[in-house]
Amino acid sequence: MAVSRAVEFARRFARNRAALVGLVLILAVLGFAIAAPWMFPRNPLRIVGRPEIWPFASWRFPLGTDSLGRDIAAMVAHGARTTLLIGLFASLTATLIGVSVGASAAYFGGWADEALMRFTELFQTIPNLIFVLTIVAILGQKIEYITIAVGVVTWTPIARLTRAEFLTLRDREFVQACRSMGMGDLRIMMREILPNALPPVIVLSSLVVAGAILFESSVSFLGLGDPNVSSWGRLIGDGRTLIRTSWYICAVPGVAIMLTVLALNLIGDGLNDALNPKLRDR
């Protein structure tokens, strides 16, 4: 039965053309990220040619070179790895925090719910980018800190959704049955309720990846990212001083960010529609 449900789900997803476009796009980005070390085996930050060659002007540098003569295509391909990894791990962090907070709030109810939701509200109030920059300022510009910081500012919607899902499941008969059998709270939450509550949460997490990528790109655009990794935001930041003559240096990585975020959003929407087929007809 589980298999046929998955097939049905995939079929519904595949009928959504926008979502398929998203899927193809993200697979392309993923392909570039994985193939980067083979396509551009040398250090992408190495100077390889004349500076400021425009895109499509030279066969050797399809996306042109920057102000120092570095290959933009190589930097974009290598940047894809950073961007995707940060997005993924930040979203994992956010999901972990959000699910724990939301699940505990709904399951235990009462003052625990009240306290945890106030906590959630606190993180909703704090201007998120300012918080990320504060963490970076205090802990330092390391990729791990930035990833966790982005996760810490994006978990609130996940907590709210998990709480709502858990609230509808908490008093169902199968949960009561588990309780009367003497099962522990943690086991009921993890093994019984969570699997039922997870699908919409996963959909939201995929959208959080998109948000996380935008955050990270802002941080590295400001020049506050990890100086040891190439990322798309930083490429835009580096190219900013040359917008009068060579604006393509900013444009190319920006298009890459936009397409990736767009693809993730389309997939998220598609998953959402496939999960709630009734909503789609509206």
Next chain:
Amino acid sequence: MQRIIARRLAQIIPLVLGVIVLSFTLIQMAPGSLFDVMTAEQQVTNPEMLEKLRHLYGVDQPTYVQLFKYIWSVITLDFGFSYRQNAPVLDVILQQLPATVILMLAAIAIALLVGVTAGVLASVKVNTIWDNLISLGAVFFFAAPSFWLGIMMTVLFAVKLGWLPVGGMRSIGVEQNAIEATFDVMQHMVLPATALGLFYAATYARVMRASMLEIFRLDFVRTARAKGLSRTRVTIAHVLRNALLPVVTLLGLQLGTVLGGSVVIEAVFSWPGIGSLLFDSVMSRNFPMVLGVLILGSVVVAVANASVDLLYMRLDPRIRAR
């Protein structure tokens, strides 16, 4: 109504306390002693001065005493002193705050204007080419990083076409009267506010379209039509009014993000607000200033949130009744 307002405003207090505690926790997490970093950055070497500062920041006392001292100093509006600007942190922030608030308000205004109009248009012309174009635009602006959009708009409208200034808030070295000055600021604001606002416009357009379509199907709309009201009248007076509620909710939830977004936009356009200040402070490791911006920024968002909630109550009598 006054009691409701008072109660809603009182809810801000625990939030602000939470932010202060969080800031304090962040300081404690700093590698090494934050105090050492601070004094090193600000090049305080005089041992007598060090001892005075050590006592001032309560470094020689247990953590919980430090926490209460910190909370107390923030409540009494003492955010410390910034050696970089040679002025109290609070003064510097308050001086920069108006520019950011103006930019945020302009961005929100653009977002509402563009987003609501586009959403209404899409819902009235549902499943036509208009609807599709608007959806496409929304998907595009929802994915484009605002700072990149800002740079691209600068290239087009400021560098290539020369219609608008590249950055800053005022033209320098020009005699202006009040009206000219206002117009000048507005001209400088067009690009940053649009770059910041378009992302939210995309969100509002999508939400507005969905909520319009949902309300179009409700019984009272059919009744209004049956009463003989024109389609336009029903759309504006009945559907639009009700459909705005989710947009207002969203607006309240996103204020913190707008403030965060303006940090980056200010960096792109050299807008002299909180964002530029924060950027400069992060770069120079001016911690009292960074934490001051974090705390005051949160207060601004909390107060604005409460205002949005109260506005919501005005818009939706059902909530007022509760």
